[in-house]
Amino acid sequence: xxxxxxxxxxxxxxxxxxxxxxxxxxxxxxxxxxxxxxxxxxxxxxxxxxxxxxxxxxxxxxxxxxxxxxxxxxxxxxxxxxxxxxxxxxxxxxxxxxxxxxxxxxxxxxxxxxxxxxxxxxxxxxxxxxxxxxxxxxxxxxxxxxxxxxxxxxxxxxxxxxxxxxxxxxxxxxxxxxxxxxxxxxxxxxxxxxxxxxxxxxxxxxxxxxxxxxxxxxxxxxxxxxxxxxxxxxxxxxxxxxxxxxxx
Amino acid sequence: xxxxxxxxxxxxxxxxxxxxxxxxxxxxxxxxxxxxxxxxxxxxxxxxxxxxxxxxxxxxxxxxxxxxxxxxxxxxxxxxxxxxxxxxxxxxxxxxxxxxxxxxxxxxxxxxxxxxxxxxxxxxxxxxxxxxxxxxxxxxxxxxxxxxxxxxxxxxxxxxxxxxxxxxxxxxxxxxxxxxxxxxxxxxxxxxxxxxxxxxxxxxxxxxxxxxxxxxxxxxxxxxxxxxxxxxxxxxxxxxxxxxxxxx
DNA sequence: AGAACACTGTGTACGGTAGAGACAGTTCTG
DNA sequence: CAGAACTGTCTCTACCGTACACAGTGTTCT
Numbered sequence: 013x014x015x016x017x018x019x020x021x022x023x024x025x026x027x028x029x030x031x032x033x034x035x036x037x038x039x040x041x042x043x044x045x046x047x048x049x050x051x052x053x054x055x056x057x058x059x060x061x062x063x064x065x066x067x068x069x070x071x072x073x074x075x076x077x078x079x080x081x082x083x084x085x086x087x088x089x090x091x092x093x094x095x096x097x098x099x100x101x102x103x104x105x106x107x108x109x110x111x112x113x114x115x116x117x118x119x120x121x122x123x124x125x126x127x128x129x130x131x132x133x134x135x136x137x138x139x140x141x142x143x144x145x146x147x148x149x150x151x152x153x154x155x156x157x158x159x160x161x162x163x164x165x166x167x168x169x170x171x172x173x174x175x176x177x178x179x180x181x182x183x184x185x186x187x188x189x190x191x192x193x194x195x196x197x198x199x200x201x202x203x204x205x206x207x208x209x210x211x212x213x214x215x216x217x218x219x220x221x222x223x224x225x226x227x228x229x230x231x232x233x234x235x236x237x238x239x240x241x242x243x244x245x246x247x248x249x250x251x252x253x254x255x256x257x258x259x260x
Numbered sequence: 261x262x263x264x265x266x267x268x269x270x271x272x273x274x275x276x277x278x279x280x281x282x283x284x285x286x287x288x289x290x291x292x293x294x295x296x297x298x299x300x301x302x303x304x305x306x307x308x309x310x311x312x313x314x315x316x317x318x319x320x321x322x323x324x325x326x327x328x329x330x331x332x333x334x335x336x337x338x339x340x341x342x343x344x345x346x347x348x349x350x351x352x353x354x355x356x357x358x359x360x361x362x363x364x365x366x367x368x369x370x371x372x373x374x375x376x377x378x379x380x381x382x383x384x385x386x387x388x389x390x391x392x393x394x395x396x397x398x399x400x401x402x403x404x405x406x407x408x409x410x411x412x413x414x415x416x417x418x419x420x421x422x423x424x425x426x427x428x429x430x431x432x433x434x435x436x437x438x439x440x441x442x443x444x445x446x447x448x449x450x451x452x453x454x455x456x457x458x459x460x461x462x463x464x465x466x467x468x469x470x471x472x473x474x475x476x477x478x479x480x481x482x483x484x485x486x487x488x489x490x491x492x493x494x495x496x497x498x499x500x501x502x503x504x505x506x507x508x
Numbered sequence: 509a510g511a512a513c514a515c516t517g518t519g520t521a522c523g524g525t526a527g528a529g530a531c532a533g534t535t536c537t538g
Numbered sequence: 539c540a541g542a543a544c545t546g547t548c549t550c551t552a553c554c555g556t557a558c559a560c561a562g563t564g565t566t567c568t
Contacts, residue, residue, distance in 0.1 A: 019442065019443050020446065023446050023450060027454075033543080033544065034536070034543090034544095035535070035536050035537070035543040035544055036534070036535055036536070036543045036544025037533080037535050037536090037543095037544060037545050037546085038534095038535080038544095038545085039544090039545065039546095040546085063524085063525065063526085064525080064526065064527085065524090065526095073546075073547095074546065074547055074548080075527090076527080076528090076529095076546075076547070076548080077545075077546050077547075079526095079527075079528095080545060080546070084527075085525095085527095137440075137441030137442055137443050137444075138443050139443045139446055139447065140447065142454070145450075145451070145458055145461065146457075146458070148438075148458075148461055149457075149458045149460055152460040152461060152464070153460060156460065161470075161471070162460075162463060162464040162467050163439070163464060163467065163470070163473075164476055165460075165464070166438060166461075166464055167471075167476045167477055168476075168480070170426070170473065170477075171423070171426075171481075174422060174423070174426040178418070178419075190414060191411070192385075193384075194267070195267050195385050195386050195387045196385075198267050198268065198271050199387065199388065202271060202275060202393075203393070206390070209390070209394075209397075210393055210394070210397045212397055212400040212401060212404065212410075212413075213393065213396055213397050213400060213414075215410060216410040216411060216414050219410050222409070222411070223409070223411060223412065223415075225415045228412055228415045228416075229415055229418075231484070231488070232416070232419065232481060232484030232487075232488065233419075233480060233481060233484055235483065235487040236479070236480030236481055236482065236485075236486075236487070237480050237484075238487075239483040239484070239486075239487065240479070240483070281514080282515095282565070282566090283513070283514040283515060283565050283566070284513085284514045284515025284516065284563070284564055284565065285514090285515060285516050285517090285562085285563045285564045285565090286515095286516085286563095286564080287515090287517095288516080288517085311553085311554065311555085312554080312556085313553090313554080321517075321518095322517065322518055322519080323555090323556090324517075324518070324519085324556080324557090324558095325516075325518075327556075328515085328516060328517070332555075332556075333554095333555065
C-alpha cells in the first residue's frame with residue numbers, strides 16, 4: 013500500500029463526487045464493471061485471489077490501467093464492498109424492536125453468506141459508501157421506538173453486527189476455534205492430552221454441542237437489551253416523581 | 261505463504277514437542293528470543309513492520325536463518341502470540357460469575373492494550389498455544405457454578421472476548437467507524453450532507469456521546485446471560501414437577 | 509585421532525505483491 | 539485543424555515470503 017491512502021478522495025469516489033471527465037478517449041470500462049468482476053473473483057476464489065494484476069487480467073487490461081480508475085487497492089476494495097453489500101433487509105414486516113433486530117441479523121447473515129469475504133473486510137476505521145451506510149441506517153430504525161439514547165442504539169446495532177460477524181462460519185473472524193474449523197481436531201487432541209491442566213476445556217470439547225453459538229449469543233444480547241429497555245419504559249413517568257424533592 | 265502451513269508441526273512447536281537437536285553447532289538464539297524481539301517490533305512499530313527480514317536483521321541474522329527456527333511466518337506469528345498473551349487474570353478475588361467475567365474482560369483489555377496488534381491476530385481458525393489456552397480455561401472457570409451447559413459457557417466466554425475485541429480502541433477490528441477513528445470526521449461530514457437519506461445516523465453523529473460502547477455492550481451482554489442463568493436456577497426443581505404428567 | 513555426519517547460517521534466485529513514471533495513441537475542445 | 543486532455547501500455551522499483559545449494563562448524567562414531 014502506498015501514500016495514496018487519502019480518505020477524502022476515497023469518499024469522493026464512493027459518494028459519486030468525482031467530476032466526470034470529458035476530454036480524451038472514453039474509458040473502456042467503469043467502476044461498476046471493475047467492482048463486479050473483483051467481487052466475482054473474491055466470491056469464487058477467495059479474497060486473497062483479488063490482486064491488481066488478477067482483476068486487470070480478468071478484464072483484459074494491464075495491471076497499471078486499473079490505476080486510471082482507482083487510486084490503489086484500498087479504493088478497489090471499497091467499491092467491491094459497495095457492490096457486494098446490496099440493499100438492507102426490509103424491517104417493516106417485523107413487529108417490535110426485537111423482531112426487527114432479529115430480521116436485521118438474518119439479513120446480514122444471508123448477505124455475508126453470499127460473499128463470505130465481506131465480514132472480514134467491513135471492519136475497522138474506514139470510509140463507508142452510501143449503500144453500506146444504508147445498512148446502518150436500517151438497523152438504527154429498528155430501535156427508534158425504544159427509550160435508548162441515540163448512541164446506545166448505535167452501540168446495540170454494532171453489537172448485533174459484531175456478533176453475527178464473530179459467528180460467521182466461513183470468516184477469518186472469530187470462528188469457534190475449539191469446536192469448528194480445520195484446527196479443531198488438533199486442539200481437541202491437545203486438550204485431551206493435557207486434560208489435567210485444562211479440565212474445563214477438555215470436558216467441553218469432549219461433549220458434542222447441541223446448541224449453536226450464534227443463536228445463544230443473539231438471545232443473550234437481545235435479552236440484555238430488553239432488560240434496559242423495559243426497565244426504562246417502566247421507570248419513565250415514575251422517575252421524575254421519585255426524584256422530585258419533597259416540599260419543605 | 262507456502263506449503264508449510266502444517267498445523268501439526270505448529271502444534272508441536274507451540275506445545276514443546278519438538279525433539280531437541282543435539283548434533284551440529286548450537287543455534288545462536290532460541291524461540292523465546294525470536295518471539296520477544298518480534299513482539300517488541302510489533303508493539304512499537306505495528307504488526308505490518310514484522311517481516312522475516314526485519315526480525316532477522318533485528319537479531320543480526322540473515323532472513324533465511326530464521327527458517328532454521330520456525331517453518332514460516334505463520335509459526336513466527338504463533339510464537340509471538342504465545343509470548344505476548346502473558347498469564348490470565350486471577351478471578352478468585354471476584355465473587356459470582358458476573359464479577360468474574362467482568363474481571364476477565366478487564367484483564368483481556370489490559371493485555372490487548374499492552375499489545376495492540378494482539379486482538380487482530382488471535383482470531384479465526386488456528387492452533388493455539390498453551391498460554392493462550394490458559395486464558396480460555398480461566399474464563400470458563402468463571403461460569404462453573406452456573407446452570408449453563410459446557411458449550412453455552414464457552415459461547416458466553418467467546419461473546420465477552422469478541423465484544424472486547426470489537427471495542428478495542430487501536431484495533432483494526434470493529435472500531436466505531438462513526439464516532440471514533442481517523443475516518444470519523446469524514447463520515448460525519450458525509451452524513452450531515454446527506455441527512456435526508458440517513459436521518460437517524462445524521463442526528464446520532466451530531467450528538468456527543470456520553471456513554472462508552474464497551475461498557476454499554478458488556479452490560480447488555482451480562483444482563484442477557486443473567487436472564488437465562490437466573491431463569492434456570494429458579495426453574496430448577498420446579499421443572500420436573502411441572503413437566504411431570506398428571507397421573508391418570 | 510580421524511572420518512562421517514548433522515546442523516547453522518549465508519548467498520542467490522524466484523514468483524508474487526503494490527505502485528511510480530515515461531510514453532504512444534486517441535478523442536474532445538477551442 | 540491544432541492543442542490539450544485523457545487512456546492504456548511498458549518498464550522499473552521495492553518489497554514480501556520462501557526454496558535451494560553451499561560453506562563452515564560442531565558432535566558422534568569408529
